[in-house]
Amino acid sequence: MIKEPILKVSNLGISFSQYTKGLKRRDLTVISNMDLELYAGEIVAIVGSSGSGKSLLASAIFGLLPENARAEGEIYYQGMCLKQRDKEKLRGKEMVLVPQSVNYLDPLQKVGKQIAISVKNKANRAKVIENLLNKYNLASEVAEYYPFQLSGGMARKVLLATAFAADPKIIIADEPTPGLDKDSLKEVLKDFRELANSGCAILMITHDMEAALTIADKIAIFYAGTTLEISNVQDFDNQGELLRHPYTKALNRARPMIEFTPIEGTQPFADELPKGCLFSDRCSLKTEKCEKERPAFREIREGKVRCIYAT
Ligand SMILES: Nc1ncnc2c1ncn2[C@@H]1O[C@H](COP(=O)(O)OP(=O)(O)OP(=O)(O)O)[C@@H](O)[C@H]1O
Ligand SMILES: [Mg+2]
Structure with missing residues (x-):
């Protein structure tokens, strides 16, 4: 039996409609002919310099492209070509994003509440949240903090805990490691590997080639979109x-x-x-x-x- 990728990006193109001097409109193509496949149980690390289109790829997969963006090509999940509403349905459930910016945390909601949204098993939610926080050396009280009370590294850990809590089929982690102390970095990479070994598919976007080579099965090299x-x-x-x-x-x-x-x-x-x-x-x-x-x-x-x- 031929194995089918759980996620497939086929000939993706993204352009932005922009206004230039004299209010002339122009289309700027920032991603072209982008292809990628991800199988259950594997980690693919995307490595590429700043501006090569890594985050835009993640946004396209999750249906989070800005208004002025136009996308071409197809994105398949378990063989199904995804439309915008499919992406919205899968987002945060079967497919989770660990965003590049910690600003994705809701500034008005306590950390515990934000992680809780992802936890499937509602019965022992508090325990799951506590375990996730403790795993990354965050005290249980952090659940009661608001995002502004977190350091950059702590916020990064909260984003990771939120993703892991969802028990998803696919994780797309956009630069998940900056700001993490050495021990937490090791723990996070180990967790990604364990999740993949238990069948989750992981796309890890990173500048850190050494981290990529440590845990990934495949490396995708991005360049100029x-x-x-x-x-x-x-x-x-x-x-x-x-x-x-x-x-x-x-x-x-x-x-x-x-x-x-x-x-x-x-x-x-x-x-x-x-x-x-x-x-x-x-x-x-x-x-x-x-x-x-x-x-x-x-x-x-x-x-x-x-x-x-x-x-
Ligand atoms: N809203 C937008 N309007 C116009 N151009 C954009 C927009 N968002 C991104 N771009 C352009 O698309 C290109 C790819 O951006 P993207 O954020 O995907 O890069 P990246 O590889 O994630 O970079 P980094 O490593 O710095 O996070 C860049 O040239 C960027 O300037
Ligand atoms: Mg980026």
Whole structure:
């Protein structure tokens, strides 16, 4: 039997309608041809620089895109193509978001009440909340705090507790670890792994390559609004000799444990995207062919890559 992904993003595109000087309207495409699959029981880490479209992908999956955004492509949950109202139904129940900003907490509601909304088993709700707080070294009294009484790290833990309380099928965690102390970070990563081992599917958005490599099964590399490579985490072993895309290889070399060599240049802005390969400006392997058209996302050795020269 062929296993079906629990979540599938197919050819996602997102553009924003904006007003420029002289009140002219223009469409700015910030995500294009984005593809991703997530299976039950696995952790896929999305790694990519700031502005590469990681949070927008999460917003699109949860039906939380701003008014001026226009989305193309499809998002499937258990094989069903999701419409806006399906996303709203699944949100916070089968599918939960750990948002990037701690401002998602309701400033007027006590912490315990906010976590309580997610707890399915209403009978021993108070105990579940207390256990979740204690797990991350938060005192039971924190349930009585308002968000303004929390430090950044505490607020992050509350967001995680709220997500875990829902016992969901999919967790999408958008930068869940900044501000966490070392012990809590270890605990959170361990929890993600345990949840995945018990069948939950987890998409972890992060800047922290080391954390990603510690717990993920696959790494998806985002760049200028698209996926350049998806590989098994083992492909990063042995100096990354099995990696496919020049950008992923460069990111791997930039790791402190490898060469610590930074990558020259920056990701192109959404309004200045090259016609061909999005990485071409920074690629030492670039040829004329790379500048002609966007490379297709093709399968190589159990992974996917968007580079015509990858082998
Ligand atoms: N409401 C909006 N209107 C116009 N452009 C937007 C809007 N929201 C996001 N963008 C643009 O879309 C791109 C992707 O943004 P996104 O927030 O997904 O990046 P990210 O990868 O999550 O970055 P970070 O690592 O900093 O969180 C950016 O170039 C951003 O400026
Ligand atoms: Mg983001």
